[in-house]
Amino acid sequence: MRPVFLSIFACLCYFSRGQDSPIVPQPVKTTWLQGSFTLDSKTILFVGSGSEKTSADFFNDYLQRVYGFRLTIRKQPAARSIRLLTRQTPVKGQESRYHLKVAASGIVISGEGAEGTFYGMQTLIQLLPTVPSKSLRIPAVSIEDYPRFAYRGLHLDVGRHFFPVSFVKRYIDYIALHKMNYFHWHLTDDQGWRIAIKKYPRLTTIGACRDSTLIGHYPGMGFDSTRYCGFYTREEVKEVIKYAAARYVTILPEIELPGHSSAALAAYPWLGCTGGPYQVQPAWGVIKDVFCAGNDSAFAFIQDVLDEVMALFPSTYIHIGGDECPKDSWKVCPKCQKRMHDLGLKDEHALQSYFIQRIERYINSRGKQIIGWDELLEGGLAPKATVMSWRGEQGGIDAARLHHNVIMTPDEYVYFDYSQAKKDDSLTIGGYLPLEKVYHYEPIPSTLDSAAAGYIRGAQANVWTEYIANTQKIEYMIFPRLSAISEVLWSPKTSKNWTDFQRRMKTQYKRYDLWKANYYHGEE
Ligand code: TNX
Numbered sequence: 001m002r003p004v005f006l007s008i009f010a011c012l013c014y015f016s017r018g019q020d021s022p023i024v025p026q027p028v029k030t031t032w033l034q035g036s037f038t039l040d041s042k043t044i045l046f047v048g049s050g051s052e053k054t055s056a057d058f059f060n061d062y063l064q065r066v067y068g069f070r071l072t073i074r075k076q077p078a079a080r081s082i083r084l085l086t087r088q089t090p091v092k093g094q095e096s097r098y099h100l101k102v103a104a105s106g107i108v109i110s111g112e113g114a115e116g117t118f119y120g121m122q123t124l125i126q127l128l129p130t131v132p133s134k135s136l137r138i139p140a141v142s143i144e145d146y147p148r149f150a151y152r153g154l155h156l157d158v159g160r161h162f163f164p165v166s167f168v169k170r171y172i173d174y175i176a177l178h179k180m181n182y183f184h185w186h187l188t189d190d191q192g193w194r195i196a197i198k199k200y201p202r203l204t205t206i207g208a209c210r211d212s213t214l215i216g217h218y219p220g221m222g223f224d225s226t227r228y229c230g231f232y233t234r235e236e237v238k239e240v241i242k243y244a245a246a247r248y249v250t251i252l253p254e255i256e257l258p259g260h261s262s263a264a265l266a267a268y269p270w271l272g273c274t275g276g277p278y279q280v281q282p283a284w285g286v287i288k289d290v291f292c293a294g295n296d297s298a299f300a301f302i303q304d305v306l307d308e309v310m311a312l313f314p315s316t317y318i319h320i321g322g323d324e325c326p327k328d329s330w331k332v333c334p335k336c337q338k339r340m341h342d343l344g345l346k347d348e349h350a351l352q353s354y355f356i357q358r359i360e361r362y363i364n365s366r367g368k369q370i371i372g373w374d375e376l377l378e379g380g381l382a383p384k385a386t387v388m389s390w391r392g393e394q395g396g397i398d399a400a401r402l403h404h405n406v407i408m409t410p411d412e413y414v415y416f417d418y419s420q421a422k423k424d425d426s427l428t429i430g431g432y433l434p435l436e437k438v439y440h441y442e443p444i445p446s447t448l449d450s451a452a453a454g455y456i457r458g459a460q461a462n463v464w465t466e467y468i469a470n471t472q473k474i475e476y477m478i479f480p481r482l483s484a485i486s487e488v489l490w491s492p493k494t495s496k497n498w499t500d501f502q503r504r505m506k507t508q509y510k511r512y513d514l515w516k517a518n519y520y521h522g523e524e
Contacts, residue, residue: 151458159189162230259325294335323373349379479519
């Protein structure tokens with residue numbers, strides 16, 4: 001026992017130098033200094049550029065919400081202030097780097113880029129006491145920090161259950177508070193189409209409502225016979241995009257194709273191979289009705305939808321799904337079979353590749369790039385696609401070896417719809433994914449050589465909502481696991497330390513309380 005105890009102890013000393021760090025994710029380098037700064041309503045927030053105002057506003061809103069006061073923002077330096085400094089021409093790829101210095105005389109946050117200043121602000125937030133008061137003592141410290149991975153994502157499925165804009169914003173705050181930078185918004189699925197498209201109003205008048213929902217775990221105990229609807233207007237989408245941008249969070253919109261498309265087919269039955277009728281699905285699972293690959297009008301429809309999506313979302317990347325597309329309808333569809341014959345495609349997997357590659361060409365022609373689930377590898381990978389590896393890590397490994405960018409989302413490590421407790425107190429999709437397992441996830445598979453490893457852009461936790469019908473439960477499922485994945489994605493691999501993480505989490509739980517977030521407490 002003793003050597004283990006000693007080495008853990010030595011490690012803690014290295015990180016804390018007399019102070020216990022309360023920061024999650026663990027910064028690259030923390031040096032505790034003598035003394036402290038006292039923050040109160042007279043402290044001035046000194047802001048030079050426009051982007052610094054963004055970080056200052058976030059800090060003020062946080063102070064207001066948690067501590068009940070805000071600071072005066074000034075453009076001139078002042079004594080006893082918090083100074084935000086951002087380099088005007090950041091070194092490319094280093095924009096998220098920052099230096100935070102807290103001394104009795106003042107606080108300085110210097111960001112390499114605007115996001116660096118914002119992340120420095122997040123660290124400062126974590127140095128605030130977790131007991132609210134009007135006079136906040138912040139320990140003197142010098143922190144140098146930058147992220148390990150460029151892509152640090154969290155996903156939300158709003159297809160199976162719909163969540164209002166107010167919660168989506170809160171969710172984006174949670175992403176930002178963890179120094180993460182991508183929100184993957186899964187906007188369409190068999191059980192509902194959730195984004196208004198001007199050219200195709202039936203997508204929301206018909207596709208955003210289902211007549212009934214499965215009761216209990218799939219295959220269920222019947223249906224609730226209750227109509228369930230919800231979608232985001234274009235104005236709401238714009239509002240969410242703006243909100244995310246002010247937190248340096250990029251929204252990755254997903255429009256599912258060719259599978260998981262029942263809601264679109266119910267709205268416009270000519271999109272399917274048989275012409276319907278189709279229904280917005282009341283049950284979960286993999287549905288056989290999919291966009292028809294032999295039907296040029298289905299491609300025209302998808303391109304129109306993507307035009308509107310690409311005009312709305314600033315993201316370079318558009319997620320086009322690609323997962324779980326049964327080939328049953330294509331096998332018996334004369335138009336699909338003719339297309340396969342004309343193009344010399346050997347099977348329906350090749351037809352799916354044709355489908356994805358045609359859409360990829362279109363998206364590329366508009367200056368954007370596709371991301372899709374790892375089924376993209378079946379039947380030939382679209383030339384420039386980024387692969388999200390969800391069925392374990394193999395898809396990501398294969399794609400990286402083919403020199404494609406990869407985002408790791410392996411179900412056994414990062415599916416936050418899986419239970420955190422062995423005996424959960426509510427229905428979940430199944431699986432068991434405790435905090436410690438998320439913490440120990442390593443996004444770069446050891447089998448990859450360093451050239452291939454460079455294609456792993458990061459990872460993302462996914463929140464599928466078949467069995468998550470309200471926002472309280474979303475919070476219960478993401479906390480505390482979100483804090484673990486944030487450290488996986490941000491902190492140097494060499495600083496990983498489960499014992500120290502558990503210690504720091506005690507403070508993090510207090511922050512969840514300050515945020516009035518619901519969370520899983522651990523098994524009694
Ligand atoms: C598989 S992950 C799916 C989703 C389900 C999820 C449930 C993926 C690309 N497809 O449609 O919601 O499993 O865990």
